[in-house]
Amino acid sequence: MGATGRLSIAGVDVLGLVGEVGTPVFVYDEEHIRRRCREARRAFGPRVAYASKAFMCKAMAALVHEEGCCIDVSTGGELAVALAAGVPGERLVMHGNNKSMEELEAARAAGVGRVVVDSFDEIDRLATLSQKLPHGRPAPKVWARVTPGVEAHTHEYVMTGQDDSKFGFGLASGAAEEALHRLRSEFAGVELVGLHVHIGSQIFALESFELALSVIAQFFERSGLEELCMGGGLGVPYVAGESAPSITEWAEAIKVAARRAGIAEKTVISAEPGRAIVARSAITCYTVGTVKELPGLRTYVSVDGGMSDNPRPVLYGSGYEAFLPRDVPAERPRVVTVVGKHCESGDVVVRDAHVPTDLCVGDVLATPVTGAYGHSMASNYNKVPRPPVVFVKDGSWRVVVRRETYEDLLALDA
Numbered sequence: 219m220g221a222t223g224r225l226s227i228a229g230v231d232v233l234g235l236v237g238e239v240g241t242p243v244f245v246y247d248e249e250h251i252r253r254r255c256r257e258a259r260r261a262f263g264p265r266v267a268y269a270s271k272a273f274m275c276k277a278m279a280a281l282v283h284e285e286g287c288c289i290d291v292s293t294g295g296e297l298a299v300a301l302a303a304g305v306p307g308e309r310l311v312m313h314g315n316n317k318s319m320e321e322l323e324a325a326r327a328a329g330v331g332r333v334v335v336d337s338f339d340e341i342d343r344l345a346t347l348s349q350k351l352p353h354g355r356p357a358p359k360v361w362a363r364v365t366p367g368v369e370a371h372t373h374e375y376v377m378t379g380q381d382d383s384k385f386g387f388g389l390a391s392g393a394a395e396e397a398l399h400r401l402r403s404e405f406a407g408v409e410l411v412g413l414h415v416h417i418g419s420q421i422f423a424l425e426s427f428e429l430a431l432s433v434i435a436q437f438f439e440r441s442g443l444e445e446l447c448m449g450g451g452l453g454v455p456y457v458a459g460e461s462a463p464s465i466t467e468w469a470e471a472i473k474v475a476a477r478r479a480g481i482a483e484k485t486v487i488s489a490e491p492g493r494a495i496v497a498r499s500a501i502t503c504y505t506v507g508t509v510k511e512l513p514g515l516r517t518y519v520s521v522d523g524g525m526s527d528n529p530r531p532v533l534y535g536s537g538y539e540a541f542l543p544r545d546v547p548a549e550r551p552r553v554v555t556v557v558g559k560h561c562e563s564g565d566v567v568v569r570d571a572h573v574p575t576d577l578c579v580g581d582v583l584a585t586p587v588t589g590a591y592g593h594s595m596a597s598n599y600n601k602v603p604r605p606p607v608v609f610v611k612d613g614s615w616r617v618v619v620r621r622e623t624y625e626d627l628l629a630l631d632a
């Protein structure tokens with residue numbers, strides 16, 4: 219915060235920045251991301267991966283690599299961005315519950331460090347691929363993704379560890395056992411080196427991870443494998459009153475639980491946080507376009523973005539705070555509904571936003587904690603161009619993803 223109460227991030231006056239790039243805009247504090255990457259690397263070691271689905275662009279991939287973390291890519295598109303940023307294939311982990319032959323080929327050509335095998339069909343595809351490729355090339359190192367049958371305390375759409383899941387090989391059904399057997403066959407064309415478990419996202423309760431570990435431990439130890447990735451999923455606070463464990467505390471809880479569950483000391487335990495690295499590093503700035511008072515009902519404050527730059531409130535009913543960068547410490551006694559500009563009544567940005575009394579048309583309004591699953595889930599619904607992404611550091615800023623234009627929107631039309 220600047221001396222006048224105006225918002226400043228890393229020494230940059232945010233309203234000045236907005237004056238130059240316009241709204242909506244995602245503003246990221248680069249040093250904040252770097253600190254989280256360094257914390258993750260310290261906590262889990264060099265195989266920790268940033269889950270790029272949370273937010274990805276070339277600048278982000280390069281930054282994560284510079285800070286010594288691997289990158290989890292879950293599609294050919296994320297793989298292409300990481301490679302375009304100069305990240306060596308060896309530092310990538312390839313995910314996906316339906317990887318195409320082309321994606322597997324691209325991963326293989328890039329020398330991806332770990333492929334996380336998700337289905338029996340994928341095992342077949344990998345075997346076919348290994349026959350197509352010249353002999354003498356090293357077999358890709360793979361992890362088998364196991365669903366431990368654990369229901370994490372989170373929204374059902376981001377729960378992934380339960381038996382009824384599209385992801386991975388179920389433990390209880392025997393599918394995981396069968397997958398390991400097939401991956402070890404001489405025809406598989408891969409080198410099985412570990413297991414992967416991911417129970418969901420936005421999880422505050424460390425017990426959920428501890429439970430997953432206790433469920434998987436015996437199977438893991440019997441497998442004789444040496445690498446165990448516990449996925450991502452650590453939650454972050456979005457609204458006042460929420461609190462979450464740090465990455466360091468999360469890692470500690472996982473390691474303690476692993477030892478308690480009998481997992482050997484020599485096991486390389488890693489993780490792939492997305493949200494916990496990047497969510498709190500960014501805010502979104504919008505401009506208020508209309509204020510509609512409905513006495514006795516509510517006040518609608520419309521901004522120039524909405525569900526196209528942040529679909530989380532619509533998808534999961536997620537909550538956010540809102541404030542005015544022109545006066546950060548201002549009291550926020552007025553309750554309004556911040557909505558976007560899309561043709562949907564459900565296009566809500568913040569349902570019950572507490573804002574200063576003097577909020578008015580033309581104000582820049584900011585929502586914090588929008589660094590994860592905002593830009594990466596953004597769409598062009600209603601042909602709204604996606605906002606730019608700006609990185610701020612040491613008193614200066616740079617546009618790392620430019621604002622889309624109407625020409626961009628038309629670029630694919632025949």
Ligand SMILES: Cc1ncc(COP(=O)(O)O)c(C=O)c1O
Pocket residue numbers: 269271272290313416418419420449450451452490491492493494590
């Ligand atoms: C396999 C896998 N790893 C990591 C993540 C990252 O999760 P989060 O952003 O909650 O840390 C996800 C997200 O759902 C995922 O599916």
